[in-house]
Amino acid sequence: MTETQVFEDLEQILQQGLAALEEVKDEAGLQAWRTAHLGRSAPVMQMFSRLPQLPKELRPQVGQRANQVKQALEAALAERGEQVRAASLQQKLASERVDVTLPGRQPLRGRLHPETQVLRRIFAVFEEMGFQVFRSRDVETDEYNFELLNIPAYHPARDMWDTFYTTRPGVLLRTHTSPGQIHVMRASAPEPIRAILPGMCYRYEQVSARHETQFYQVEVLAVGKNITFGDLKGTVNGFARRMFGQNVRTRLRPSYFPFTEPSAEMDVECFVCGGKGCPVCKGSGWLEIMGCGMMHPTVLRNGGYDPEVYSGFAAGMGPERISMLQSRIEDIRYFWANDLRFLEQF
Numbered sequence: 001m002t003e004t005q006v007f008e009d010l011e012q013i014l015q016q017g018l019a020a021l022e023e024v025k026d027e028a029g030l031q032a033w034r035t036a037h038l039g040r041s042a043p044v045m046q047m048f049s050r051l052p053q054l055p056k057e058l059r060p061q062v063g064q065r066a067n068q069v070k071q072a073l074e075a076a077l078a079e080r081g082e083q084v085r086a087a088s089l090q091q092k093l094a095s096e097r098v099d100v101t102l103p104g105r106q107p108l109r110g111r112l113h114p115e116t117q118v119l120r121r122i123f124a125v126f127e128e129m130g131f132q133v134f135r136s137r138d139v140e141t142d143e144y145n146f147e148l149l150n151i152p153a154y155h156p157a158r159d160m161w162d163t164f165y166t167t168r169p170g171v172l173l174r175t176h177t178s179p180g181q182i183h184v185m186r187a188s189a190p191e192p193i194r195a196i197l198p199g200m201c202y203r204y205e206q207v208s209a210r211h212e213t214q215f216y217q218v219e220v221l222a223v224g225k226n227i228t229f230g231d232l233k234g235t236v237n238g239f240a241r242r243m244f245g246q247n248v249r250t251r252l253r254p255s256y257f258p259f260t261e262p263s264a265e266m267d268v269e270c271f272v273c274g275g276k277g278c279p280v281c282k283g284s285g286w287l288e289i290m291g292c293g294m295m296h297p298t299v300l301r302n303g304g305y306d307p308e309v310y311s312g313f314a315a316g317m318g319p320e321r322i323s324m325l326q327s328r329i330e331d332i333r334y335f336w337a338n339d340l341r342f343l344e345q346f
């Protein structure tokens with residue numbers, strides 16, 4: 001092997017290596033190139049193993065030049081590596097670019113059930129007047145639902161409430177929220193009470209546009225010293241004004257409930273026709289909103305209050321009926337039918 005040929009070989013190794021490196025486009029190509037041109041069996045490495053076969057005086061020069069070639073290849077690899085990585089980053093940025101001008105996807109938003117909406121409105125109105133929410137159970141005893149409310153067994157007034165009885169004697173689904181009156185009184189006596197009692201009620205009824213077998217009621221209760229019918233009137237009128245508007249006209253009609261004496265029913269002027277008479281108010285100009293009255297002494301006593309010292313008033317309303325009047329809903333069965341076409345309108 002001549003002196004010039006060794007150097008030519010080295011030059012060729014360098015040039016071929018650099019040329020091959022130009023073709024490398026990605027990380028895998030860089031790896032392959034490193035193995036081929038700087039690996040154990042790469043031409044430049046083999047040049048080192050050939051050194052002992054060279055004439056002694058040639059070895060230092062060839063060794064030096066081989067080292068330079070190897071370093072040049074390493075430097076070129078490092079530089080090309082930088083370029084390849086920068087190019088792949090650019091490509092990634094371009095292909096994964098987010099188009100911020102695209103319109104966003106509209107998320108599906110839930111809404112409150114119309115029953116929840118009317119209940120919250122009623123709660124807000126009574127809370128403003130200083131009433132607290134009190135909840136009691138759906139499954140009641142005959143004693144609480146009837147007897148303690150002055151409705152003994154076989155009393156004809158029981159016909160007012162068609163009842164779902166359970167298989168256990170004396171246990172039933174409450175037909176109204178009035179048994180809650182006894183629960184609040186027994187939990188509070190002898191402190192004065194201002195409470196509202198919302199809850200689901202159940203009646204074994206013929207289902208119709210105005211009657212469901214389950215529906216809500218909100219009971220209103222005030223117990224204290226010197227509570228008069230004037231307080232009842234002021235409270236229910238205050239409720240009607242806040243609920244239906246400042247100028248709404250109201251009236252109380254005599255009625256009958258076993259647990260109140262005297263008893264009344266409150267009507268508000270029909271807000272559809274303004275009192276002139278229309279199909280919603282069945283031509284009367286008035287809409288019935290709630291039953292109410294002064295608490296019967298027997299009921300006060302059953303709750304732990306001495307009727308000689310304490311008095312109170314109670315009222316009960318059906319929120320579905322109120323919601324129906326306000327939103328012109330013609331059939332109460334829509335409330336619990338879970339029909340989205342109905343629910344999405346609120």
Ligand code: FA5
Pocket residue numbers: 160175176177178203205210211212213214215216217219257260289290291292293314315316317318319320321332
């Ligand atoms: C009562 O249940 C009495 N506890 C109300 C009361 C409380 C009076 C305190 C005096 C003092 P009534 O049965 O009228 O009364 O029912 C009251 C309201 O519940 C009705 O005005 C109506 O809005 C609603 N309601 C009654 N039955 C149904 C039904 N089947 N479907 C839907 N709502 C009903």
